[in-house]
Amino acid sequence: MSELTTKTLTELRDMLASGSISATEATQACLDRIAATEDRVGAFTSVQAEAALDYAKALDAEGPQTDKPLWGVPVSVKDILATKDAPTTCASKILENFTPFYDATAVARLRDAGAVIIGKTNMDEFAMGSSTENSAFGVTRNPWDTTRIPGGSSGGSAASVAAGQCFGSLGTDTGGSIRQPASFCGCVGLKPTYGRVSRYGCVAYASSLDQIGPLTRSVPDAALLLSAIAGYDERDSTSVDCPVPDYVAAANERQDLTGVRLGMPKEYWANGLAPEVEKGCRAAIKRAEELGAELVPVDLPHTKYGIASYYIIAMAEASSNLARFDGVRYGKRAQGAHDLIDMYTASRSEGFGDEVKRRIMLGTYVLSAGYYDAYYRKAAQVRRLVRQDYLDAFEKCDIICGPASPVTAWGLEEKTDDPLQMYLMDVYTISLNLAGLPGISLPVGLGEDTGMPVGLQLLGPAFAEDRLLAASGALMRGLDPLPAPKGLE
Numbered sequence: 013m014s015e016l017t018t019k020t021l022t023e024l025r026d027m028l029a030s031g032s033i034s035a036t037e038a039t040q041a042c043l044d045r046i047a048a049t050e051d052r053v054g055a056f057t058s059v060q061a062e063a064a065l066d067y068a069k070a071l072d073a074e075g076p077q078t079d080k081p082l083w084g085v086p087v088s089v090k091d092i093l094a095t096k097d098a099p100t101t102c103a104s105k106i107l108e109n110f111t112p113f114y115d116a117t118a119v120a121r122l123r124d125a126g127a128v129i130i131g132k133t134n135m136d137e138f139a140m141g142s143s144t145e146n147s148a149f150g151v152t153r154n155p156w157d158t159t160r161i162p163g164g165s166s167g168g169s170a171a172s173v174a175a176g177q178c179f180g181s182l183g184t185d186t187g188g189s190i191r192q193p194a195s196f197c198g199c200v201g202l203k204p205t206y207g208r209v210s211r212y213g214c215v216a217y218a219s220s221l222d223q224i225g226p227l228t229r230s231v232p233d234a235a236l237l238l239s240a241i242a243g244y245d246e247r248d249s250t251s252v253d254c255p256v257p258d259y260v261a262a263a264n265e266r267q268d269l270t271g272v273r274l275g276m277p278k279e280y281w282a283n284g285l286a287p288e289v290e291k292g293c294r295a296a297i298k299r300a301e302e303l304g305a306e307l308v309p310v311d312l313p314h315t316k317y318g319i320a321s322y323y324i325i326a327m328a329e330a331s332s333n334l335a336r337f338d339g340v341r342y343g344k345r346a347q348g349a350h351d352l353i354d355m356y357t358a359s360r361s362e363g364f365g366d367e368v369k370r371r372i373m374l375g376t377y378v379l380s381a382g383y384y385d386a387y388y389r390k391a392a393q394v395r396r397l398v399r400q401d402y403l404d405a406f407e408k409c410d411i412i413c414g415p416a417s418p419v420t421a422w423g424l425e426e427k428t429d430d431p432l433q434m435y436l437m438d439v440y441t442i443s444l445n446l447a448g449l450p451g452i453s454l455p456v457g458l459g460e461d462t463g464m465p466v467g468l469q470l471l472g473p474a475f476a477e478d479r480l481l482a483a484s485g486a487l488m489r490g491l492d493p494l495p496a497p498k499g500l501e
């Protein structure tokens with residue numbers, strides 16, 4: 013890897029701001045890295061080389077701007093976020109040739125901050141999956157070991173950051189899709205509080221759960237990206253109008269963890285947790301204790317219902333959200349249909365992949381008149397209990413911690429024949445989305461059995477991203493950094 017592309021976003025930003033490197037040079041370095049590695053990684057659905065270079069040149073012409081905190085920094089964005097100069101496919105055939113005429117708010121805010129968007133990253137189709145194998149445009153491979161998945165659904169974002177193809181990325185997290193791929197690829201991944209970041213221009217999967225957030229190589233990097241995208245947006249009625257703290261200052265503010273009460277839910281150390289993940293996470297927690305944190309046992313008794321209620325709610329919302337893809341308004345329209353219904357059916361049958369169809373069918377079923385009370389209403393009630401668990405736990409602790417995933421990245425195709433197995437892998441990330449709370453996954457070590465990255469998750473109360481970043485910054489400074497990924501050498 014060229015030395016430049018191993019730097020953190022913060023390091024690069026400082027070099028750009030001081031003029032020791034130009035925006036064009038930084039962008040070209042990423043494009044060169046993409047050219048050298050993309051055939052093995054497959055992180056992107058499209059790369060906007062020309063547009064990125066043009067944008068970088070325009071930035072260079074005006075010179076570094078102190079009011080643009082991401083001036084000249086090349087980043088990638090998940091292909092679920094609307095971009096006006098690039099296709100937005102959601103890794104689905106149904107949107108294969110769709111280019112929106114507007115930018116998602118998060119994307120527009122990145123551009124306003126001076127970031128150079130170099131490409132759109134691969135994902136599970138419509139963000140449905142945990143491995144990035146449900147993409148209509150091919151799989152993404154893990155830069156640590158290209159025989160393994162990068163996690164999902166924001167697998168392309170995580171892989172692009174880990175492979176040095178860009179300096180940070182935006183993903184989305186409906187049930188873990190930022191935190192789990194970040195943990196599988198040795199990145200930092202932050203899922204903000206529901207409402208912290210505008211979802212305007214983010215193609216909806218499950219609207220009451222979706223949230224956009226950063227994937228980066230360091231905690232201060234995540235703080236920088238979050239600062240750029242957070243805050244109220246009148247175009248998203250669920251975005252919350254509350255002040256945005258100084259996340260970058262937060263990420264650097266703590267030298268240790270004195271006075272931090274770390275909640276340890278026994279439900280997050282359950283059967284099925286791989287010994288190497290348990291060992292890696294416990295070692296990091298021990299380090300947190302050495303840095304002054306106090307461990308407090310907490311209970312999250314409804315965790316065991318998280319997966320069941322999540323998949324009912326997410327599929328129900330998806331079945332409704334995806335009704336808009338009908339061959340009339342966006343993307344693909346089937347040819348040769350003899351009437352309107354036939355055209356809808358053929359467009360959707362040809363355009364959607366198997367997992368998306370499965371979820372539309374199950375979602376329609378749980379919302380149907382005879383079953384609504386038994387499934388959807390019950391799941392919504394359970395969701396309340398899951399949220400209450402967290403609220404009760406945060407009476408006793410400041411931050412909850414546990415593994416981001418029960419296992420490290422598994423092999424390609426290992427779980428594709430068994431969707432239920434894949435769903436069960438989300439056990440530690442999903443409840444947080446049901447509760448609408450923020451969480452961050454941190455690369456705390458490599459598993460002793462697989463040699464793959466292990467992610468520790470820190471979870472916080474609503475709008476406590478600054479608290480999570482402060483604790484994460486201190487913990488990561490107290491741990492050995494991971495080596496460079498070996499899978500691309």
Ligand code: GLN
Binds near residue numbers: 184438
């Ligand atoms: N794996 C979960 C799902 O398939 C979460 C996906 C996500 O967060 N977008 O629904």
